[in-house]
Amino acid sequence: MTQISATISPATRDRLERYVRSRGLKKGFVIEQALLHHLSTIAELPDDAIIPPRLTITPDAAERLAERLASEEGPNEALRALFDGEFGTDEP
DSSP: OOOOOOOHHHHHHHHHHHHHHHTOOOOOOOOHHHHHHHHHHHSSOOOOOOOOOOOSOOOHHHHHHHHHHOOOOOHHHHHHHHHHHOOTTTOO
């Protein structure tokens, strides 16, 4: 056995605590199962299919994003095509 130390957010810790308490499990067991599940999943997927659960952006990018979200501008043509199912297909 190897012990690993990791820092997690208070919110994640609280979720883990509630989960193990409600199911009568040990934290170590749940963490190892989650890690094994994660590692086996990413081994099966191509690198470009993995989307991180959190994105870190610069303050400038955050400002541009906030401005875009506040604007009345609709989606561009590429985004509309993606949601219409036309993006990445060989069909006309």
